[in-house]
Amino acid sequence: MASADGVLSRDGEDDARAELDLRVQDPAALEEIELYSELIIVAGESTQPLSQDEIDRALGVSRSAARS
Numbered sequence: 001m002a003s004a005d006g007v008l009s010r011d012g013e014d015d016a017r018a019e020l021d022l023r024v025q026d027p028a029a030l031e032e033i034e035l036y037s038e039l040i041i042v043a044g045e046s047t048q049p050l051s052q053d054e055i056d057r058a059l060g061v062s063r064s065a066a067r068s
Contacts, residue, residue: 035059 042058043050056063
């Protein structure tokens with residue numbers, strides 16, 4: 001349950017690991033999660049293993065940028 005200060009904790013637990021401060025964000029981690037999600041979606045729609053080109057397209061990477 002989230003409190004007014006944005007801290008999420010589980011009822012009845014005092015363990016510090018049970019608290020999540022929703023005000024703290026890591027932009028790099030969020031971007032990685034977004035990219036990973038896109039790759040999972042594309043892979044889930046495919047009936048065969050993805051080619052490197054398909055992976056690059058899903059991640060928004062051009063072949064010329066990937067080589068440099």
